[in-house]
Amino acid sequence: MANLRSSKKDIRRTERRKERNSQDRTEIRTYARGLLKAIKSGNKEEALGFFSKYASKIDRAAKTNLIHKKNADRKKARMAAKINLLAKPASA
Numbered sequence: 001m002a003n004l005r006s007s008k009k010d011i012r013r014t015e016r017r018k019e020r021n022s023q024d025r026t027e028i029r030t031y032a033r034g035l036l037k038a039i040k041s042g043n044k045e046e047a048l049g050f051f052s053k054y055a056s057k058i059d060r061a062a063k064t065n066l067i068h069k070k071n072a073d074r075k076k077a078r079m080a081a082k083i084n085l086l087a088k089p090a091s092a
Helices: 005-041 044-063 069-091
Strands: none
Touching: 005 044, 005 069, 044 069
């Protein structure tokens, strides 16, 4: 246990950040699951709606260093590729 007053404050601050980061990560995973479900059902309009929200949350997480910027870019690129595959079999 911390003895210094500033150390105790650091612990409280860390707990608040941990809680907020956990909520943000959960929200990102929720949007990812919704997006994958829309892709699996073949509903491109719904998938694009989820992708917009998902990309926004991912970008915000990268901006606040919750995840690395390149990790965010990779996740968005992979989801976009999956959405783009929805259009290919229909046009072929």
